[in-house]
Amino acid sequence: MLAKRIIPCLDIRDGRVVKGTSFLGLREMGSPVELARAYEQQGADEIVILDVSATAEGRSSLRETVAQVSDALTIPLTAGGGIKSVEDAAALLRSGADKVAINTAAFRRPGLLAEIAARFGSQAVVAAVDVRRVGLRVEVFLSGGREPTGRDAVDWIREVHRRGAGEILLTSIDHDGQQGGYPLDLLQAATAAAACPVIASGGMGSVEDAVELFRRTDVSAALLASLLHEGRTTVGAIKRQLLREGVPVRWTA
């Protein structure tokens, strides 16, 4: 049976792992290679690296970080942050990423997803979608949550799938780093809108939240950062609980 995945996320700024709350107040958490290797040892199913550097200099070190982390891992690696062209994607894939995550650039130029998929296959293309509640609607935000678009979240998710994304990484900014549980209705709506795997990001505050997530929605994976970085739980502890609750996971002794 296809296992539900637990994916630690490393937000990278200037080559170091950072983490904030609702994308703000970033604090330094450690070295990407050391954290990635530790999470693999705990039983992580994949690793995601997202570059949140504000500067071009910070961005240019992403390839080197991806290469170092990739060489240290025997599980898949996704990299994202600032990808604007097929060449940007190609450079990260060559550096050892198995998939690339595209966010703002896909919104500005949706054809980019299809261009990357045509060359590298849609399995290498992850559409990262950041959303936030605005009144009664959930809307897409760009540029690390700073820029509103007015576009309905589920509508955009439907479009990125149609345009070639092989996976969707959906982050609710309202829930990011808050550790208060997942927006289950939104996530289920996303899985219904896109016939590809959906990764839930932002909100896991306890192992029970993960159990609820996989019981009540059809998402394929949970991405998390704060809980692990703060040492409040481990990937292994989350998987043990999921297994007890009858959720299929990959188990490594």
Place this chain on the structure above:
Amino acid sequence: MKVAIMDLGLGNLRSLEAAFLRLGALPVPTADAVELERADLAVLPGVGAMAWASEALSRLGLDQAIFARAAVGRPVLGICLGMQLLFGEGSEGGHGLGLLGGTVPRLQAPRLPHMGWNQVHLRRSHPAFRRVADGEHFYFTHSYHVVPDATETVLATTDYAGGAFVAAVAQGGLLGVQFHPERSGDAGLRLLADILEVMVA
């Protein structure tokens, strides 16, 4: 031990190189037909889209190198798309090498790609799989699958969306796996180690 990894410029070969380096082999990404033909093991990696890959394969004359190896039973490992390229025509567009008879249709499933860790069920024994446990998890990421004409070439299958597809095939020196051993943790490294030991040595 030299492992030539066919390099069509279509994505991540680094993880495959890293895996072979860990195992003490010498991985060489190459688009050179002679190098591909002469290496101890030739690997068709699982990156890129089929139409791009099959066009590049014939443009660079690498198909001839693989044919030459297959003709004398020298080992060729196909991973994911690389396994699909061992077969004939694929519905993804583009032609495979036709070394194995069969087709490469799209998976029938409500959610594609089939992505993530899934269990591999062994259907017959093969020395490369001697340390793989029945039901062990490997990492998959694909939307197409192989349907071999000769069922006796099937080594392993995997269940998805209410059906089963072929996860591994072998015939002579050809070994194909639909999953990515280089990204399948300890299980994948064990398999690659045994491929080097029993198929190449």
